[in-house]
Amino acid sequence: MSKIEIKNVYKIFGDQPSKVLPMVQDGATKEEILEKTGHTVGLDNVSLSIEEGETFVCMGLSGSGKSTLIRHINRLIDPTSGVVSVEGTNVMDLDKKKLIEFRRHKMSMVFQRFGLFPHKTVIENVGYGLEVQGQKPEERNKTAMEKIEAVGLTGFEHQYPNQLSGGMQQRVGLARALATNTDIMLMDEAFSALDPLIRSDMQKQLIDLQSELKKTIVFITHDLDESLRLGDHIGILNGGRLVQVGTPIDIIMNPADDYVEKFVKDVNRAKVIKAKIIMTPANSSNGVDKSNLVKVQEDQFLDEFLPQVVCSNSNCEVVDKEGNVKGYITQKELSKALTKEHMADATKPKK
């Protein structure tokens, strides 16, 4: 069973969504609906499943419905039709009380513009999820301090949010989401409002945290590089429709339509492809020159070891975390990998 299951979800904004629903189900486009009925289609027959422990990135331009989608998971928005289930529970079946319990213990959320409480200090903000659960101040401050430490904000706990920089504020947002220790974390364009350097820092911090915590993360972004870097799976939304779901490699090499194609055109492949994807497995590596090897981790992206390999004019030995040799990459393969044709060949069998 998947952790989160979304089945045939439609969301229509307007006065009489249920009346417009059949039209949408019959395949009318977003523009047609808006012109004819004045209703806005938020989501149009979206189905996907998210597995436990993975980072699922939902990507699309603004207005594509990605923020609407994420709000269905904790039911900040009710679907017009369809089912959203978390750990097998249909969220629409929850009554008021159960919904509150569900939000308190099952998932937490990080917001684009941080959503911090300006009248509360950092430590109060971080402890908010615990406060609404009714935890005592000493108890929740202890947990909050741990999380503040985890995101590297020690010393700022008694400041107010408006005294912090954007990056620091979002760390507070992240710490607040971590404090309730929920399995699922919803991140709505969490890093979009930050400048590129800080964004990259935060992404790294998230990857590091995730490698430890193994939470189920639903991450919304409009930035392809970010989604490729963070996502185990990526779903691409356009005009409320889910146009493609797949691994980063899937998306890059087999774009489902022109829309996705346009997105992936300018992607820096070296930043997306991991060593294990293009390596020749150890058991079929007879022809490889093993005299001059650079050791790389199987999960490393190409751009992380590319300069070293090219400068030393050597081949790569790919190892896993325990140091076992998994395969090899030759210089030739490496250069091929950075062109599209090769990619298509190399990944075809996986499809």
Add this chain to the structure above:
Amino acid sequence: MEKYKKFIKPFAYSSIFIFFIIISYRSAKPRYKPDHFTDIFKDFSWLGNWPKWLDFPLMQPLNAGFDWLIVKYGLFFEGINNFLLGLYTSMKDSIVGLPWPIVIALVIFITYFASGRKTNTTIMVAFCTFFLGFLSPRYWDKCIMTTCIVIIGMLLCIVVGIPIGIAMARNKKVRNALLPILDLMQTIPSFCYLIPGILLFGLGAVPAIIAIFVYAVPPLIRLTDLGIRLVDKEVIEASEAFGASKKQTLWGVQIPLALPNIMQGINQCTMMSLAMVVIASMIGTRGIGDEVLLGLQQLNVGMATEAGIAIVLLAIIFDRITQSYGEKIQERTQVKKKI
């Protein structure tokens, strides 16, 4: 069916309109009407001057309704009257009973802490307070009476207005229903409720308190509603996403963040209360407004102006205290965009 739907509303409205005209015709005195109603379609002279039969009979039912209110709910109004009056007299008597330097000290104390220990504000307010009595010793007690009425009127506004403002912000239907009533309260001439107020509550402080309520509560309700609706949507979502109940969101997030606006509303409310309590001197409410009225009635411009200055000083005192308290809160909660 769908096709005819758009005709329903115009049809309903026009039938109500015709019904009104028939009522007005039927209720008109025979001497104002043509002998037979068909005459109005033969003789069109009634198109010249507004005909006397075309007069919606609103006055009699209103009078009857008002009389019924007095008779039926006399005790109820008596209860309100006694409660507010008791509050007023005990408050007034206890402050009037204090030696004046203690009253000034009290004002200084309140201002100092309400303004967050701002010395300038405190000194200014202290001077204004001193000048009330300094202008004319007989103003001192009258200003205390006025202050007591304003404070009680304001408390009434706060107790009733803020919850209504919150209800409005949370429910669109409530807002749609209340907005026209607020408009009515703000535009209806004050004498329209001052005089009936006497019939219900008698002369004196209570009709003034009621008038203050009618006149000054709309801005407080509006600003409370606005303040709560202006709270960043994402902040509310954040609160909900972490499983806060409606109540927790309201008390923990919405109200604290709307507080600067609510304080602004209270400040406005105070200023309008003061304006009304001066007008209320015309219905026998004692206070500093008397002096203005007396000055005007005797065409004693100096007297009216002197009392007018006392009212301005009183307004400054109220304004500085409520305003500086609002500013103090605002400093804490202000969201500076620093990304």
Add this chain to the structure above:
Amino acid sequence: MKFLRNLILSFVFAGAMSLTTTSANAQCKVHLGDFDWDSANIHTAIAGYIIEKGYGCKVEATKGSTTPIMAALFDQQIDIITEVWRDNLVQLIEDNVAKGTIVELGVNTPSSTQGFYVDKPTADKYGLKHVNDMKSEKIAKLFADPEAPGKGRMTSCISGWTCYTINLVKHKVYGLDKYYTNFDPGSGGALDAAIAGGFKKGKPVFSYYWTPTGLMGKVDLVKLEEPKYDQACWDKMTKVVEDIKANGPDVYKPTCACEYVNMSLTKAASTKFASNAANKPIIDFIKKYSIPTADVNKSLAFYMDESGGDMEATAKNFLSSNSMWESWVPSDVASKVKASL
């Protein structure tokens, strides 16, 4: 196109309208001055009706408060005023008569009274007839002043008016001040409302009041007896009153006090209007015009309760239910008026 059509239509309509309005070819025009209290309105309506229907003149009435309307009369802009509170304006009127700007036309309402009144049910129940009957704590309790514990309240005059100070002095002289507050209601409307509210709720009423007023025709108030009016006594009291008005209540000195003198409400016309020979019939009529207080009160009650706020209907009601007016005008005028009723 549509705009043009509307424009033409509106012109046609306006033309049709102008035809329907009666083009009364009035030879004479009378401008009446009216005040913002209802007894004056009644006289203006009745006199205006007779002038219009009986003499065939066009009547215009301008309503306002005392100062501007009197000023307009002195300025010859207003022709006739049918109710002048002469005793309140003695100096002003005498000056203008001397200057020759106005002509006095005699008494309208012979006796307008002022005094202390108690509602009839309470007066009967406790046998209250004289101001001295009020001097008891038991009686004072009936009229309890909620803002002055232990005292009763007499709703008094408005503090800007002289009668407020007169009442203040009377209270002291009569010894009422120990039991009652001399309560300033703030405005005439508030005083009326306080009395009306008391009757509506069936509560005891103790108030300064005067006639003729519309309210007097509706409620049953009993006037309390006071020491009989005496010029010397009144003059002595007036000195104290003037002193208090100028220097505050602390300068009160024991004095004599007596009831209010009955005032006569008079009529006046501008010299310009009165000296025009063509207006003589109207001046003669106004000179004779006089209605007793009781009848004015009755008409005011009719105006308030039955006419639905229609002054013209009230005037017609007066003219059809009384015959006193027939002696004010020549018989041909009287019959013209009768025919129009």
